Amino acid sequence: MITRRFAVAAFAVSLALGACSGQSAGQGALKPVRIIAGGTEVNGKYLPGGLTGVVAEQGWLKAELAKQGYDLQFQDMPHAIGGPMINEGFVNKTVEFAWYGDLPAVIGASAGAPLRLVWPSNAGTNTYLLVASGSPAKSLADLKGKRIALHRGRPWEAVFARYAADAGLKLADFKIYNVNPSAGAAALAGGKVDAFVGPIADAYRLQSQGAGRVLWSTKAAPRAWAQRTELFGRDDFIKDNPQAAGLVVAAYARAAQWASRDEHRDAFIAASSRETSEAAIRVDWEGAGPWKQRFSPFTTDGIDSHYQWVIDYAAETGLIKARPELARFTNTDLVAPAVKLAGADGWWPASPQLASATVRP
Incomplete structure (x- = not known):
């Protein structure tokens, strides 16, 4: 470390x-x-x-x-x-x-x-919420009071907080373990926490190893939510x-x-x-x-x-x-x-709108 x-x-x-x-x-x-x-x-x-x-x-x-x-x-x-x-x-x-x-x-x-x-x-950049492969959790509400590995002060915190607020919850409703993504992913794989929030690198590794499944990600949220x-x-x-x-x-x-x-x-x-x-x-x-x-x-x-x-x-x-x-x-x-x-005039439409900012995929 x-x-x-x-x-x-x-x-x-x-x-x-x-x-x-x-x-x-x-x-x-x-x-x-x-x-x-x-x-x-x-x-x-x-x-x-x-x-x-x-x-x-x-x-x-x-x-x-x-x-x-x-x-x-x-x-x-x-x-x-x-x-x-x-x-x-x-x-x-x-x-x-x-x-x-x-x-x-x-x-x-x-x-x-x-x-x-x-x-x-x-x-x-997408953020992922994973639970253990055998977890019975089907929604964020099922994790209320549970242990979640989340690195505080990093971009994933604000994304997860927004998701929680949309579900009528807040960070205080969970037992937050403030660890970096690598440590958090390891904690989920080892059964030390009930869920993990972080980037695709760790989420993909957990899935590939059969140690976690995605419960939610910003792929299923308005694009403006993404980090x-x-x-x-x-x-x-x-x-x-x-x-x-x-x-x-x-x-x-x-x-x-x-x-x-x-x-x-x-x-x-x-x-x-x-x-x-x-x-x-x-x-x-x-x-x-x-x-x-x-x-x-x-x-x-x-x-x-x-x-x-x-x-x-x-x-x-x-x-x-x-x-x-x-x-x-x-x-x-x-x-x-x-x-x-850069000689790129006209390459992209000069629109101020964020692509798909309010559209759920």
């Missing part, structure tokens, strides 16, 4: 090494542009996954930033401790951009992290370095346009499998609507309503003391010029 102390130390060392690499021989004193995203290590080298992986492989952003005197650095962060550590990085100005979840970002913004959403994701995982930037860096920030967002527009082509579907899923198994991803994304639309950044109405709910939930449950200003937090003004700079 990764301890917080070890994670802090490892993160600090990683940033220090990254800063040194930005000032290596032949480069001069380049200013670092650090992007955190989940990924994996291959032959001792970190490879980011998802759209960040496409950005890295295309190489366009690194080359363009170098022309402006910046050194692009991709950094990993284990999901088990990602949110709090990313928020610390934003506050301490050792991170410029990070691809992470909605609730941790709201918590960070409330605590003073100068966050701003710079590249929205229309796809959403959002997207690119956030440090607002002060964006204001002080508008050209560099514009290049970063344009690189994600380029990557999203590439990934949204039908002929690149399998290659993108393979890149995403650096974080989660390919089989799990295919199950998770099955029936999720038009492939191209998954990558559209023009979803501002859905973003505002989603984050307003997350902010309200976090405030009402005491996860945050101050509510972030929604208009500033979800300011996506960089998107349109970035799409134009």
